[in-house]
Amino acid sequence: GVLWLSIVAELLYVVLLLTGNILMSVEMCYYSSVIDGLKINAFSAVVTVLAGLLGMVAHMMYTTVFQMTVNLGPEDWRPHTWDYGWSYGLAWTSFACCMAAAVTTINKYTKTILEFKHKRKKLERSFRIQYKFPDH
Numbered sequence: 001g002v003l004w005l006s007i008v009a010e011l012l013y014v015v016l017l018l019t020g021n022i023l024m025s026v027e028m029c030y031y032s033s034v035i036d037g038l039k040i041n042a043f044s045a046v047v048t049v050l051a052g053l054l055g056m057v058a059h060m061m062y063t064t065v066f067q068m069t070v071n072l073g074p075e076d077w078r079p080h081t082w083d084y085g086w087s088y089g090l091a092w093t094s095f096a097c098c099m100a101a102a103v104t105t106i107n108k109y110t111k112t113i114l115e116f117k118h119k120r121k122k123l124e125r126s127f128r129i130q131y132k133f134p135d136h
Helices: 002-029 034-072 085-131
Strands: none
Touching: 002 034, 034 085
């Protein structure tokens, strides 16, 4: 059961990565305003974070199932020495890349939103000073 759960989780990982890539492509090619592009970009970052976490969990489940099978399997089937191999390193590299891309994108989104808010407050203050509107 855990083996099939890990396979389904790996498939969901690939689907979430493809969804994140499609959203990033949409953000690069088409959006009506800067804010809409930032929202699409932030959503793709969240999807990428979920993909990275799901991929790592799925890979760990698969590794655990393999390890249990090796330890509990027949003596002649068991390898005498084994290591995690290239797929283990690839899973950690994929996880690190997903997290780095998502954190960078979310930081960019937050920075831009804060800059917009600061510019709006600055503009409102200049209008109040220029036209001497009463404060509410």
